[in-house]
Amino acid sequence: QKEVEQNSGPLSVPEGAIASLNCTYSDRGSQSFFWYRQYSGKSPELIMSIYSNGDKEDGRFTAQLNKASQYVSLLIRDSQPSDSATYLCAAYTGGFKTIFGAGTRLFVKA
Amino acid sequence: NAGVMQNPRHLVRRRGQEARLRCSPMKGHSHVYWYRQLPEEGLKFMVYLQKENIIDESGMPKERFSAEFPKEGPSILRIQQVVRGDSAAYFCASSPDGTNTEAFFGQGTRLTVV
Numbered sequence: 001q002k003e004v005e006q007n008s009g010p011l012s013v014p015e016g017a018i019a020s021l022n023c024t025y026s027d028r029g030s031q032s033f034f035w036y037r038q039y040s041g042k043s044p045e046l047i048m049s050i051y052s053n054g055d056k057e058d059g060r061f062t063a064q065l066n067k068a069s070q071y072v073s074l075l076i077r078d079s080q081p082s083d084s085a086t087y088l089c090a091a092y093t094g095g096f097k098t099i100f101g102a103g104t105r106l107f108v109k110a
Numbered sequence: 111n112a113g114v115m116q117n118p119r120h121l122v123r124r125r126g127q128e129a130r131l132r133c134s135p136m137k138g139h140s141h142v143y144w145y146r147q148l149p150e151e152g153l154k155f156m157v158y159l160q161k162e163n164i165i166d167e168s169g170m171p172k173e174r175f176s177a178e179f180p181k182e183g184p185s186i187l188r189i190q191q192v193v194r195g196d197s198a199a200y201f202c203a204s205s206p207d208g209t210n211t212e213a214f215f216g217q218g219t220r221l222t223v224v
Contacts, residue, residue, distance in 0.1 A: 006152075034212060043201055043215040044153065088152060097166055098143070098213060102152035 002027040002093050006101035014109050019076040021104050023089030026070070032092040033065055035074045038103065039085045048074060079108045113137065114204050114216035115184075122222045123192050131187040131219045135204030142185045143213060144170075144177060147199045159185055192223045 003026045013019045025033075032051050036044035050056045050063040050072070062075040072091075076083055086103040093099055113136035123129050135142050140161050145153040155169040159179035170177065174192075179185040189196055199220050203213035 036215075043217050046212050046214065049212050097155055097158060097168075099155065100145070100153040 002030075002091075002099050004089055004091050004099045004101040006087075006089050006104045008102060008104060010105040010107050012107045012109060013079050015079060015081060017079050017108075019079045019083065019106055019108070021074040021076075021087050021089075021106065023072040023074075023101055024070055025072070025089075025091045025099075027091065027093045027099075028067075028070065030070075030091040030093050033063070033072045034090040034092070034098070035061075035063060035072075036088040036090060036100075037085045038088060044088055076106075079106075081108045081110045084108050114139075114202060114214055116200075116202050116216035116219050118219060119217060120220050120222070122224060124224055125193055126191050129189040129192050129196070129221055129223075131189075131200050131202075131221070132184040133187070133202030133204075133216055134184040135202075136214055139204035139206050139214075141205045141207060142179050143203045143205075144185070144187050145201045145203065147201060147218075149198075153201065156187070189221075192221075194223045197221055197223045 005024045035048040037047050038044045048063040050065045056063045060077045064073045084107050086105050088103045089101040090098050115134040142159045144156040147153050157170045157177045158166040174190045176188045199218045201218045202216045205213045
């Protein structure tokens with residue numbers, strides 16, 4: 001069973017701090033990894049994709065991938081209350097299927 | 111992403127009725143995925159379709175659920191004889207192809223079975 005695991009949280013950080021969200025995956029053949037943000041009652045919104053080992057930065061967001069450890073993370077710098085949401089990690093495992101983790105709830109306190 | 115259109119946004123059905131959920135992919139996208147999300151849970155893959163073909167339905171219950179993506183028109187997820195446990199948010203996503211490509215989600219259909 002191919003799985004993507006996330007700590008469900010909630011993760012609570014003060015405004016301006018760095019929020020660190022982590023994800024592990026079981027299928028070593030996974031090729032692509034995605035982070036989606038989902039506000040309560042809304043649809044998931046793609047915020048980052050990463051395909052190769054290392055870091056990828058986009059504004060306040062940095063995705064990190066370590067394929068040897070089967071580990072993906074998302075760092076949010078200068079966290080804002082508007083970042084409060086559930087963050088879903090997803091892995092494309094081939095076979096035309098993307099597997100989602102259950103999500104980590106993030107609260108940013110003003 | 112506003113480009114993937116789902117309707118209805120909210121659907122209420124009595125137990126035993128049929129539910130039909132529609133999804134129009136983004137322009138230029140020919141690959142559609144359906145996911146189900148129960149309250150406080152993650153997205154569960156149900157089915158992956160291309161035009162006129164079901165590619166992977168391994169996440170879909172064997173009974174009462176069916177999906178199609180005809181040559182013309184939207185993709186349809188059909189749930190027959192709904193039960194309370196079918197109450198969930200159903201999301202459709204589309205991508206231009208089935209490999210290594212980010213999928214964009216519609217706003218979802220929230221099904222409530224009473």
